[in-house]
Amino acid sequence: MVVDIKSVLIVDGVGAKCAELLNAYGIATTTKAKISKEELLMEIPNHDALVVRSATQVTKEVLDAGVKLKVVGRAGAGVDNIDVDSAGKKGVGVINAPGANALSACELTCTLMLVLARHVVPASTALKAGRWDRALYTGSELAGKTLAILGLGRVGREVATRMYAFGMNIIGFDPFVSADQCAQFHCTKMELEDIWPLADYITLHTPLIESTRNFINADVLKQCKKGVKIINVGRGGLIQETDFLQALKSGKVGGAALDVFEQEPPTDPVTLEIIQQPAVIATPHLGASTKEAQVRVGQEIAEQLVNLVKPGTFPTLLAEVTRVLNK
Numbered sequence: 001m002v003v004d005i006k007s008v009l010i011v012d013g014v015g016a017k018c019a020e021l022l023n024a025y026g027i028a029t030t031t032k033a034k035i036s037k038e039e040l041l042m043e044i045p046n047h048d049a050l051v052v053r054s055a056t057q058v059t060k061e062v063l064d065a066g067v068k069l070k071v072v073g074r075a076g077a078g079v080d081n082i083d084v085d086s087a088g089k090k091g092v093g094v095i096n097a098p099g100a101n102a103l104s105a106c107e108l109t110c111t112l113m114l115v116l117a118r119h120v121v122p123a124s125t126a127l128k129a130g131r132w133d134r135a136l137y138t139g140s141e142l143a144g145k146t147l148a149i150l151g152l153g154r155v156g157r158e159v160a161t162r163m164y165a166f167g168m169n170i171i172g173f174d175p176f177v178s179a180d181q182c183a184q185f186h187c188t189k190m191e192l193e194d195i196w197p198l199a200d201y202i203t204l205h206t207p208l209i210e211s212t213r214n215f216i217n218a219d220v221l222k223q224c225k226k227g228v229k230i231i232n233v234g235r236g237g238l239i240q241e242t243d244f245l246q247a248l249k250s251g252k253v254g255g256a257a258l259d260v261f262e263q264e265p266p267t268d269p270v271t272l273e274i275i276q277q278p279a280v281i282a283t284p285h286l287g288a289s290t291k292e293a294q295v296r297v298g299q300e301i302a303e304q305l306v307n308l309v310k311p312g313t314f315p316t317l318l319a320e321v322t323r324v325l326n327k
């Protein structure tokens, strides 16, 4: 099937590689690093395709305004900012680049775990403020601790391999991954109820769908070890924030590193209070924000769009992505 794509709107700071590649194949592009909802509604009728990261909400209203729109490309993995159902009903295709930023998301997850274990952020902040306090920032080793990985897709597996090298016991859950597959990346598959009491660290890598919304809630937290540490580089909605704030205040959760939030940028008072907790490290959705990942996601989405216009132009796309990730 050939799709007629003459003009692509690229937003959210997608890397220049995307436009360069499309232009090289005769497809015109308009790039707007930041776009308001109003501007998007004005601009979208002029384009056959839209390329976004996670910031732009591709709602039914946007899809309805896109009278020529044929494809929405997500230069990244999660498509929860796109109304996929409405797109389907309108015959607008949704494509993404799920593997292209996995390594970067994995590396940020591992970084946050280490930084959390050794109180790097508060210790550095204190020293910059003139306080030399070694005893206050005594950390704990990761070796010998149990890491629970929830969601064993591309990112979760990469995290397992790396944290195993740090000497952690890796346990995990994913309904779509077998125990034998888990063993290949040093992970023992367990049922969720068996995971909660064992985990010293929990890291979240499931997509945000109805069944995973509020995955970490009061009932789950009750079953966890006191002082459990939680890392979320997945999606904000995976954590029930009111329950989580309570658990942070009571010490049930001993530390958290959060890169994603229910609403971004966060304005909800509960989210803002979570961010301000002393035991919390927070970053502004930086999982995929590396030079390398942004080149890859932009390129992969552009290649997929070119393939829709000229089928077979990039026949080795998946092989290429796999090669890059395994390098």
Ligand SMILES: O=C(O)[C@H](O)COP(=O)(O)O
Pocket: 053, 054, 055, 075, 076, 077, 078, 079, 101, 234, 285, 286, 287, 288, 289
């Ligand atoms: O879903 C993703 O791919 C990541 O959360 C990255 O999102 P971003 O492209 O907005 O950085």
